[in-house]
Amino acid sequence: MEPEVYRQMGLTDEEFERIKEIxxxxxxxxxxxxxxxxxSEHCGYKHSRPVLKLFPTKAPWVLQGPGENAGIIDIGDxxxxxxxIESHNHPSAIEPFQGAAxxxxxxxxxxxxxxxxxxxxxxxxRFGPLDDPRTRYLMGGVVAGIAFYGNCLGxxxxxxxxxxxxxxxxxxLVNAMAVGLxxxxxxxxGRAAGVGNAVMxxxxxxxxxxxxxxxxxxxELSEASEERRPSVQVGDPFREKLLIEACLxxxxxxxxxxxxxxxxxxxxxxxxxxxxxxxxxxxxxxALVPRREEGMTPYEVMLSExxxxxxxxxxxxxxxxxxxxxxxxxxxxxxxxxxxxxxxMRIKEGGRVVAEVPARALTDQCPVYEVERRRPxxxxxxxxxxxxxxxxxxxxxxxxxxxxxxxxxxxxxxxxRQYDYMVRTDTxxxxxxxxxxxxxxxxxKGLALTVDxxxxxxxxxxxxxxxxxxAEAARNLSCVxxxxxxxxxxxxxxxxxxxxxxxxxxxxxxxMSRACEALQTPVTGGNVSFYNETEGEAIYPTPVxxxxxxxxxxxxxxxxxxxxEDDVLILLGETCPEIGGSEYLAVVHGxxxxxxxxxxxxxxxxxxxxVRQAIAAGLVTAAHDCAEGGxxxxxxxxxxAGGLGAVVELASxxxxxxxxxxESQSRVLLAVPPAARDRVLAMAREKGLPAAVIGRTAGRALxxxxxxxxxxxxxxxxxxxxxxxxxxxxxxx
Amino acid sequence: xxxxxxxxxxxxxxxxVYHVLGAVLGQPVDYLWHGDTDVAGYDCLVxxxxxxxxxxxxxxxxxxxxxxxxxxxxxxxxxxxVLGICNGFQILLEAGLLPGAxxxxxxxxxxxxxxxxxVENNATPFTNRFREGQVIRIPIAHGEGNYYADxxxxxxxxxxxxxxxxxxxxxxxxxxxxxxxxxxxxxxxIINREGNILGMMPHPERCAESLLGGTDGRELxxxxxxxxxxxxxxxx
Numbered sequence: 021m022e023p024e025v026y027r028q029m030g031l032t033d034e035e036f037e038r039i040k041e042i043x044x045x046x047x048x049x050x051x052x053x054x055x056x057x058x059x060s061e062h063c064g065y066k067h068s069r070p071v072l073k074l075f076p077t078k079a080p081w082v083l084q085g086p087g088e089n090a091g092i093i094d095i096g097d098x099x100x101x102x103x104x105i106e107s108h109n110h111p112s113a114i115e116p117f118q119g120a121a122x123x124x125x126x127x128x129x130x131x132x133x134x135x136x137x138x139x140x141x142x143x144x145x146r147f148g149p150l151d152d153p154r155t156r157y158l159m160g161g162v163v164a165g166i167a168f169y170g171n172c173l174g175x176x177x178x179x180x181x182x183x184x185x186x187x188x189x190x191x192x193l194v195n196a197m198a199v200g201l202x203x204x205x206x207x208x209x210g211r212a213a214g215v216g217n218a219v220m221x222x223x224x225x226x227x228x229x230x231x232x233x234x235x236x237x238x239x240e241l242s243e244a245s246e247e248r249r250p251s252v253q254v255g256d257p258f259r260e261k262l263l264i265e266a267c268l269x270x271x272x273x274x275x276x277x278x279x280x281x282x283x284x285x286x287x288x289x290x291x292x293x294x295x296x297x298x299x300x301x302x303x304x305x306x307a308l309v310p311r312r313e314e315g316m317t318p319y320e321v322m323l324s325e326x327x328x329x330x331x332x333x334x335x336x337x338x339x340x341x342x343x344x345x346x347x348x349x350x351x352x353x354x355x356x357x358x359x360x361x362x363x364x365m366r367i368k369e370g371g372r373v374v375a376e377v378p379a380r381a382l383t384d385q386c387p388v389y390e391v392e393r394r395r396p397x398x399x400x401x402x403x404x405x406x407x408x409x410x411x412x413x414x415x416x417x418x419x420x421x422x423x424x425x426x427x428x429x430x431x432x433x434x435x436x437r438q439y440d441y442m443v444r445t446d447t448x449x450x451x452x453x454x455x456x457x458x459x460x461x462x463x464x465k466g467l468a469l470t471v472d473x474x475x476x477x478x479x480x481x482x483x484x485x486x487x488x489x490x491a492e493a494a495r496n497l498s499c500v501x502x503x504x505x506x507x508x509x510x511x512x513x514x515x516x517x518x519x520x521x522x523x524x525x526x527x528x529x530x531x532m533s534r535a536c537e538a539l540q541t542p543v544t545g546g547n548v549s550f551y552n553e554t555e556g557e558a559i560y561p562t563p564v565x566x567x568x569x570x571x572x573x574x575x576x577x578x579x580x581x582x583x584x585e586d587d588v589l590i591l592l593g594e595t596c597p598e599i600g601g602s603e604y605l606a607v608v609h610g611x612x613x614x615x616x617x618x619x620x621x622x623x624x625x626x627x628x629x630x631v632r633q634a635i636a637a638g639l640v641t642a643a644h645d646c647a648e649g650g651x652x653x654x655x656x657x658x659x660x661a662g663g664l665g666a667v668v669e670l671a672s673x674x675x676x677x678x679x680x681x682x683e684s685q686s687r688v689l690l691a692v693p694p695a696a697r698d699r700v701l702a703m704a705r706e707k708g709l710p711a712a713v714i715g716r717t718a719g720r721a722l723x724x725x726x727x728x729x730x731x732x733x734x735x736x737x738x739x740x741x742x743x744x745x746x747x748x749x750x751x752x753x
Numbered sequence: 754x755x756x757x758x759x760x761x762x763x764x765x766x767x768x769x770v771y772h773v774l775g776a777v778l779g780q781p782v783d784y785l786w787h788g789d790t791d792v793a794g795y796d797c798l799v800x801x802x803x804x805x806x807x808x809x810x811x812x813x814x815x816x817x818x819x820x821x822x823x824x825x826x827x828x829x830x831x832x833x834x835v836l837g838i839c840n841g842f843q844i845l846l847e848a849g850l851l852p853g854a855x856x857x858x859x860x861x862x863x864x865x866x867x868x869x870x871x872v873e874n875n876a877t878p879f880t881n882r883f884r885e886g887q888v889i890r891i892p893i894a895h896g897e898g899n900y901y902a903d904x905x906x907x908x909x910x911x912x913x914x915x916x917x918x919x920x921x922x923x924x925x926x927x928x929x930x931x932x933x934x935x936x937x938x939x940x941x942x943i944i945n946r947e948g949n950i951l952g953m954m955p956h957p958e959r960c961a962e963s964l965l966g967g968t969d970g971r972e973l974x975x976x977x978x979x980x981x982x983x984x985x986x987x988x989x
Binding site for chain 1: 773961965
C-alpha cells in the first residue's frame with residue numbers, strides 16, 4: 021500500500037507498521053480505514069489515555085464509570101441517572117447548524133443506548149468576540165441547531181454556559197451534555213455477548229455522509245477545513261425521536277443484551293467496541309446494510325457516520341419482536357451479522373470477506389503516546405504581570421454596568437429562549453440560575469444539573485483552573501440545595517503533540533482530579549477534544565465539567581433570586597485581592613494576565629456543606645455563587661433575578677475594585693430571613709468559615725458602600741437594561 | 754369523563770398532558786395511537802404539542818393525513834370536545850377544523866417563554882373557570898405560532914367571539930410588545946363556531962402544578978371536567 025493512502029486517513033508510518041505486525045500481513049483498504057478511525061485521537065484517546073487514569077472514578081453510588089456509552093449514578097429508590105458530555109467542535113466550526121444539531125443527537129443516543137429515558141440536555145459553548153460577523157454567524161447557527169434538534173426530540177435544554185474570547189474565534193467549542201433517568205433493572209451495556217446472537221442495525225439508512233468525521237475531529241483546523249464540510253453529518257431529529265421510543269419499548273420488553281449508538285466511525289466503532297467489551301467477535305455482512313445511496317463500497321458502509329442509527333444485539337429469538345416494535349415506530353431493523361467466539365471482526369460483502377481484524381486490536385491496541393510535557397513560556401510573562409498598579413476606576417457604578425453588559429456576564433436569554441426548556445414538565449428551575457433543577461415525578465426528589473468551565477483561568481494556570489471548574493460546578497449544585505454526586509468532563513485542548521499543550525492537559529487533569537477527590541465527585545466518563553487550533557494557534561485549554569446532584573426533598577431547594585424585603589445578606593467565604601484572570605481585568609483594563617484565584621479545597625468543601633445544610637434546614641431564601649465579576653456582579657444578578665434591590669455595607673482594607681470584582685473562590689452569597697441570621701452564622705462558625713453580614717434586601721436599587729463611602733447606587737432598571745439587552749443588541753448588528 | 758391523548762410520530766407533549774389529566778386531575782386518560790381509526794368511548798380528545806412527523810413540509814401538514822384523523826374529524830363535527838395544543842393547534846388548522854393558518858414566528862426563531870394571556874371569552878367548555886378579561890400566565894414554546902387569518906375570517910371570529918386568548922401585557926393590555934410571534938390580533942387561541950374545538954399555542958399542561966411555577970393551566974383542564982360534570986353537552 022502506498023504511504024499516501026494511509027497517511028491521508030491520518031495514520032503515521034509507525035502506526036501502519038504496527039497494524040502490519042498485529043495482522044501479520046499487509047492490511048487491505050477497508051482494514052486500514054477501520055484502523056484509521058479507531059486509532060484516531062477522537063476514538064482511540066491515544067494522547068490522553070494515560071493521563072485520564074488520574075481521574076478518581078469510584079464511589080459507592082457510581083454504578084457505571086468511564087468506558088461505556090455513558091456514566092450511571094445511583095439516586096436511590098431503584099433509580100439512576102445516566103449522563104455524558106461530548107464535543108462537536110470541528111463540525112460546528114465549518115457547519116454550525118448541523119454540527120451542533122448532530123452533537124445533540126449523538127450525545128442523546130449515548131443515553132438511551134444504556135436503556136435510559138433521556139430527560140434533559142445542557143450545552144457549553146465558546147465563541148470569539150461577537151463584533152466579528154463570522155462569530156455571529158457561528159453562534160446563530162449553533163444555537164439554532166441545538167434548538168432544532170433538542171426541541172424536536174422533546175428534550176428540555178435546561179442549562180448551559182456561553183463564553184466569548186478571541187482564543188475561540190477560529191475554533192468555537194460546542195459541548196453538549198445529555199441526562200437520562202432509568203430504573204436500575206433496565207440498565208443495558210454496550211456488549212455483544214452470546215455467540216450466535218444476531219447483530220441488528222436499527223434506524224436510519226446508511227449514506228455517504230460523515231465518512232472520516234472522527235479523523236477530521238483529530239486534526240487542526242485550517243483554510244482547507246472548509247473542504248471538510250461533507251464530513252459533517254446531517255441530522256434528522258424526528259427519526260431520532262422515533263428511535264428513542266422504539267429502543268425504550270425494546271428495553272421495556274427486555275428483548276436485548278446490549279446496544280450502542282453509531283456516532284464517530286459508525287458501524288466500525290459500534291461493532292468492534294461491543295465485541296471487545298464482551299470478549300467476542302462479530303461477523304457483519306455490509307450487503308445487508310440498508311443504504312441511502314447506490315454503489316456504496318464496503319469501506320464507505322463501514323465508515324459512514326450517518327446519524328440516527330443504533331446497533332443492537334437482541335436476545336436469541338427476539339429478532340422478530342424487535343422488528344415489530346421498530347416497524348410500529350416506522351423504523352427499519354435489519355439483521356446484519358452475528359456474534360462470534362473468535363474475537364475477530366469479520367466484514368463480508370455477500371460471500372466475500374472484505375476485512376478481518378481482531379476486535380481488540382481496534383479498541384485496545386491503539387498506540388498510546390506520551391509526549392514530552394513543557395510548561396509554556398507565556399506563563400512566566402503573564403503570571404508575573406504586576407497588577408498592583410492598575411489605575412483605580414473613578415466611577416464604580418459605570419464599571420459594574422460595563423461588566424453587566426460584558427457578553428460573558430450578560431443575560432444569555434437570547435440563547436435559551438430558543439430552546440424549549442420546559443417540555444417534559446419537570447423543569448423546576450431552568451436556564452439562568454446557578455444550576456437547573458428537575459423534579460423526579462412520583463418521588464419528591466430533584467436532580468440538579470450544571471455545566472461549567474473557565475478557559476481563561478486554565479490558560480493562566482491549568483492546574484488551578486481545572487480544579488476550579490470542578491469546584492464551581494459543585495458549588496453551583498450546592499447553591500440550589502443539591503449534593504453533588506459525579507461529573508462528566510469534556511476536555512477541549514489544542515494539539516496534544518505539542519509539549520506545551522501536553523503540559524496544559526496534564527496539569528488541568530491533575531487539578532480536576534484533586535478537586536474530584538476533595539469534593540467526592542468521581543468522573544463517570546467524558547470526552548477529549550484535541551486539535552482545537554486554527555492556523556497553529558491553540559484555544560485556551562478548556563476543560564468543561566458537567567455535574568449532577570441530588571436534592572432529596574424538592575421543596576427544600578434554593579435559587580439565586582432575592583424574593584423578600586429585609587432579608588439579611590450574608591457572604592460566606594473570604595474575598596482576597598485576586599483579580600488575575602478576572603472578567604474585571606479583561607473588560608475594564610483589557611488584560612488577560614496574573615494568576616487565577618487560588619482554591620483551598622478544604623475550605624471549598626466546608627462552604628458547600630454549610631450552604632447545603634442551611635438550605636436543607638429551610639434557613640435560606642436565596643443562594644448565589646460568586647463567580648465572574650465577583651461579589652458586585654453576584655449581588656446584581658440576585659437583585660435582577662428577584663426584582664428586588666439591596667443596601668450593602670462592606671468593610672475592608674482592600675481596594676474597592678479588588679473587593680467588588682475579585683473572583684476569589686469558595687464564596688457564596690446568601691439571603692436569609694432576619695430570624696435565621698444567627699443560626700446560619702453559627703453554622704459557618706462551626707466549620708471555621710468566615711461569614712459576614714453585608715447588608716439587607718430592600719427597594720428597587722442596589723446601593724453599595726465600602727467603609728462608609730457609597731461606591732455605587734444603581735437602579736434595577738439601569739442594571740437590567742445593560743444586562744438584558746447586551747447580547748441581543750450585539751447579535752442584531 | 755374519559756380523555757384520549759393522540760400520539761402522532763413526533764408528538765412530545767403527549768406524556769405531559771397525560772400526566773396532568775391523570776396524575777394531577779385524577780381523570781381517566783388513554784393514549785390513542787395515530788395508526789388507529791377509532792375514538793369511540795372518549796369524551797374529550799387532546800392533540801398534544803410536539804413535532805408530528807418532524808414538522809416536515811409544514812407543521813401539522815402531514816399529521817392531518819394520519820389514519821386516526823377521519824375519526825377525530827367525525828368526533829369533532831358531532832360536537833365532541835377537542836383540544837389542540839401547539840402542534841395540536843397546527844394540526845387542527847391543517848385539518849380544516851379551525852380557520853386560519855400558521856406562519857413562522859416573525860422573529861424567525863423558536864420562542865420558549867412565559868406569556869400573559871387575556872381570556873376573551875369564558876363561556877366555553879375550556880375556559881369557564883376563568884373570568885372574562887382575566888389575565889393568565891401560560892408558557893409558549895414554538896417556532897410556528899404566528900397565526901394568520903384574512904380580514905373576513907377575522908371579522909367572523911370576532912363577531913362570534915371565537916377568539917379565546919390573546920397575548921397581552923401583565924396588566925391585560927393587548928400590545929405589540931406582548932406579542933411573541935407576530936400573530937394577527939395577538940391571537941393565542943381560537944375556538945370553532947360551535948364551541949367544542951379549541952386550538953391554542955400556549956401549553957396549559959406546563960403550568961398545572963405550583964412546583965412548575967404556575968397553575969393557570971390546571972384551571973383550563975379543570976374547566977373541561979367541570980363543564981362535563983355539570984352535564985353540559987354540545988352538538989348532536
